[in-house]
Amino acid sequence: MNWRRIGESAMESLIRLCGVSAVLFVFGILIFVFREGQDFMFNRLDFGEFFTQIAWRPTAEPPTYGALALISGTVGVTLVAMALAIPFGLGTAVFLSEFCSWRWKEALKITIELLAAIPSVVWGFIGITLMNELVIYITHVPVGVNVLNAGIILALMSVPIIVSIGEDALKAVPDGYREAAEALGATRWEVVYKVLFPAAKNGLLAAVLLGVGRAVGETMAVLMATGHSIRLIFDGQAPFFHPLYPGRTLTATIAAELGETSKGSDHYQVLFVIGLLLFVITFVINFSADLIVRGIRKE
Amino acid sequence: MMAMPQETSGAVQETYSIETHNLSLWYGDFQALHAVSVRIRSGLITSLIGPSGCGKTTLLRCLNRVNERYGNVTTTGDIRVLGKNIYDEDVSLVELRRCVGMVFQRPNPLPISIYENVVFGLRIHTPAAQLSRSVLDEAVETSLKEVLLWDAVKDKLKKRATGLQLEQQQKLCIARLMPLKPQVVLMDEPCSALDARGTEAIEDLMSILGKRFTIVIVTHNMAQARRASEECIYMYMGKIVEHGTTLDVFLRPRNKETENYVEGRYG
Numbered sequence A: 001m002n003w004r005r006i007g008e009s010a011m012e013s014l015i016r017l018c019g020v021s022a023v024l025f026v027f028g029i030l031i032f033v034f035r036e037g038q039d040f041m042f043n044r045l046d047f048g049e050f051f052t053q054i055a056w057r058p059t060a061e062p063p064t065y066g067a068l069a070l071i072s073g074t075v076g077v078t079l080v081a082m083a084l085a086i087p088f089g090l091g092t093a094v095f096l097s098e099f100c101s102w103r104w105k106e107a108l109k110i111t112i113e114l115l116a117a118i119p120s121v122v123w124g125f126i127g128i129t130l131m132n133e134l135v136i137y138i139t140h141v142p143v144g145v146n147v148l149n150a151g152i153i154l155a156l157m158s159v160p161i162i163v164s165i166g167e168d169a170l171k172a173v174p175d176g177y178r179e180a181a182e183a184l185g186a187t188r189w190e191v192v193y194k195v196l197f198p199a200a201k202n203g204l205l206a207a208v209l210l211g212v213g214r215a216v217g218e219t220m221a222v223l224m225a226t227g228h229s230i231r232l233i234f235d236g237q238a239p240f241f242h243p244l245y246p247g248r249t250l251t252a253t254i255a256a257e258l259g260e261t262s263k264g265s266d267h268y269q270v271l272f273v274i275g276l277l278l279f280v281i282t283f284v285i286n287f288s289a290d291l292i293v294r295g296i297r298k299e
Numbered sequence B: 001m002m003a004m005p006q007e008t009s010g011a012v013q014e015t016y017s018i019e020t021h022n023l024s025l026w027y028g029d030f031q032a033l034h035a036v037s038v039r040i041r042s043g044l045i046t047s048l049i050g051p052s053g054c055g056k057t058t059l060l061r062c063l064n065r066v067n068e069r070y071g072n073v074t075t076t077g078d079i080r081v082l083g084k085n086i087y088d089e090d091v092s093l094v095e096l097r098r099c100v101g102m103v104f105q106r107p108n109p110l111p112i113s114i115y116e117n118v119v120f121g122l123r124i125h126t127p128a129a130q131l132s133r134s135v136l137d138e139a140v141e142t143s144l145k146e147v148l149l150w151d152a153v154k155d156k157l158k159k160r161a162t163g164l165q166l167e168q169q170q171k172l173c174i175a176r177l178m179p180l181k182p183q184v185v186l187m188d189e190p191c192s193a194l195d196a197r198g199t200e201a202i203e204d205l206m207s208i209l210g211k212r213f214t215i216v217i218v219t220h221n222m223a224q225a226r227r228a229s230e231e232c233i234y235m236y237m238g239k240i241v242e243h244g245t246t247l248d249v250f251l252r253p254r255n256k257e258t259e260n261y262v263e264g265r266y267g
């Protein structure tokens, strides 16, 4: 009896430790990133330059640290990815949960999970080769590694997340709702957009936001497929957004440059500032998602 | 013909809202209905009674073809609703379900606002151009008044319907049929999730609405069948055993099994 009680309380502490460790890790990483970059950030970084200038020349003499083009790259690539992945992912989720026969469903789900298992460097490879050719062929630009290319690749990477979480959300809607709507004469399409979407909107929103998170944070594939040139994707000329320009993202910049810097140098530190910025972006996305979901729940 | 109520000497022209002929139904290999032939009179309340698992729900769900939602259902035989064979090629399910409304065992308002629940059917069956704000508002008010729910919810029409009390939810489920002007309303144990007060409220409602629609109600509650219905069908093991006026079925059953059941000896 006694042993059992000891075992139980040991188990309990272990589980509690696991729960707390998630929080510790997040804060630990945040503190580490902050510590590595804080000296430069508070003493030498010109925030005006950082957020408004295009010139990113950390190795020039004197160096300039304008991150606007990198920010525009991240935003642009994410926009393209989401414009493709949200309709495609949600459409697939609806098809899987509502219209698909059981046999097809299994086959499709396995295929989509496979899509999620492809390493991102392989996606980058596809971007450089196949998607490059395809983009050149369709849009007649001279170089096919650009924001559009990376956006398509990222969309393909986000779709599995959106599909699997979206499908779970739709599956969780009680069948009684579908039945009620159909008995009132709704077609299956009407059931989807008049009943399932409102009923599952929390879950679908979560699916989309996790997809966005994936797109913002992805590094390897965009490093390879964007063209890696420092250029503003948005400007004052119509159509204001230029997905056919090559670009560069925040994440790719860190990955490409960190290895070449000496620890503690300004260049090293500014990359950690970028890391901090990415932290803030994902935090804002998650936090607003939380607020939205909570707002919906209160209604 | 087969199991039919006694004719009142043909003086009045009898009309039937629902006629089935040799209706059999299988869930996979399991036969749930055996050659059911039944005629349900227009403008009356008909109750459907019988022990658990005898096929009451199954029969009811055939009448608006909502059974077909399950993939493994096979049906043979004819069903005529308002004189039209509902398995004909040219029958639109959407239109059938407008004419034949359904109230379920568990109240199932949709997870949208009370207002949108009531006009859900209208939005589906009417072109959007004809649905001005005033038409919708009017439909909501009349429907909710008809089910005696208006006073309770008129200040919270934008609130989610799933937050209402069960009794109010069930009333709402009846109210949302109103704008569609159905001719037949099918009710599957509409009170089984409600308490005594809720049951009474729904029965009152039925007696008001029974004058306008043909109502078929499945119930396990003998007292309810006696109180609320004019005709009564007793089913057993997927077959119709007896069909007549409620008084006859309860007081002068022709069949021993019926007698046992209505007197509560089993089931």
Ligand SMILES: Nc1ncnc2c1ncn2[C@@H]1O[C@H](COP(=O)(O)OP(=O)(O)OP(=O)(O)O)[C@@H](O)[C@H]1O
Binding pocket: B027, B030, B032, B050, B051, B052, B053, B054, B055, B056, B057, B058, B059, B070
């Ligand atoms: N979806 C289904 N798949 C397979 N069998 C079913 C299905 N629905 C009902 N059945 C079976 O068909 C028979 C009739 O069921 P039905 O629900 O019509 O009975 P019921 O008279 O409504 O019973 P209750 O009074 O318990 O509601 C039962 O034996 C039941 O097990």
Ligand SMILES: [Mg+2]
Binding pocket: B056, B057, B058, B188, B218
């Ligand atoms: Mg039943």
